[in-house]
Amino acid sequence: MTIADVSLAVIKAAQQGDRAAVEDVLLSVQDRIYNLAHRVLVNPDDASEATQEILIRILTKLSTFRAESAFSTWAYRIAIRHIVSAKKLRDRDPGLTFEMFAADLETGLVADPPEAPDQALLLNELRVSCTMAMLLCLSMDLRLAYVLGDVLELDQSEASGILELEPAAYRKRLSRARAEVVAFTSRHCGLVGENTKCSCPRRLPAALEAGRVLRGSYPNSAGSRLSYSQARAEIGAVVEDLKTFKLQQSVPYRDCPQDIRFELTRILSPSR
Incomplete structure (x- = not known):
């Protein structure tokens, strides 16, 4: 069951205390909420913590859902409000800028890097990790618009509703976010720009030394349908x-x- 599959009948049953229905409602949203949190926060531990707290909020606020919008819009709105308002999440934001990220990418590049035994896996992990991390350089309002629009590919009416913006304001925000990300990747990402300094193979030795990626550990790229070369x-x-x-x-x-x-x-289990 996905976030689009949960029916109003199931939601109403959950609101009336039907435990199986409650589990169906949570199951319908958990993957989408986790992916939203992971792409916005990047750190998997922060994403997991935020997801659990958001799902509990959805559970405790379920009685307030009045079907005045799609359930997905309602659930995402709760998630966004939590991500924006939780002080502990704000305090953990690294405060990256595109200038800082570019300087880091171009530090320690190796012209003719040696190949590691697990080179293909490491390159794919670096590719995915870097792609995710660059979004931390966007301000939170632009990051949210970008993740909803270009990562989760929600239509503008739903995305603007989730962010509680007028559609024109959302389009402007998304356009600005796209422009910043495109400008950065074109200048600094070897997978996008033809004349960039950084490329994953040249960057890998420095990334390993700095602990950006770890041999034998591929948490961000695990399950990827694409290899680095693909x-x-x-x-x-x-x-x-x-x-x-x-x-x-x-x-x-x-x-x-x-x-x-x-x-x-x-949490849902009855106390004994």
Whole structure:
């Protein structure tokens, strides 16, 4: 069941305390909420923590849903409000700028890097991790518009409703976010721009030394439908204006971690 599949009848049953219906409602939203949190916050631990808290908020506020909007819009709005307002999440934001990120990318580049035994896996992990991290350089309002519009690909009416903006204001915000991301990737990402200093193979030794990626650990790229070479080929095959979009879309979609599901089940279980 996905966020679009949950029916009004199931929601009403959940509002009346039907535990199976409550579980169906949470199951319908958990993956989408986790992917929203992961792409906005990037850090997987922060995303997991935020997702659990958001799902509990959805559960506790379920009685207030009046079907005045799509359930997906309502659920995403709760998620966005939590991400924006939670002080502990704001305090953990690294405060990156595109200038800082570019300087980091261009530090320690190796002209003729040696190949590691797990080179293909490491390059793919670096590709995905870097693609995600660059969105931290956007201000939160632009980041949210970009994730909703170009990562989750929600239509503008739903995205503007989630952000509680007029459609024209949302379009302006999304356009500005796109322009900033496209400008950065065109100048600094070797998968998008032809004359950039940085490329994943040249960047990998410094990334390993700095702990940006770890040998034998591929948390961001696990389950990716694309390898590094496949992603490079797909991005290279599209016209210039679509390269950055293709880069962001090549980040794998994640299932909500099972420990969140187990914790919610524990919360829902009747006390003994």
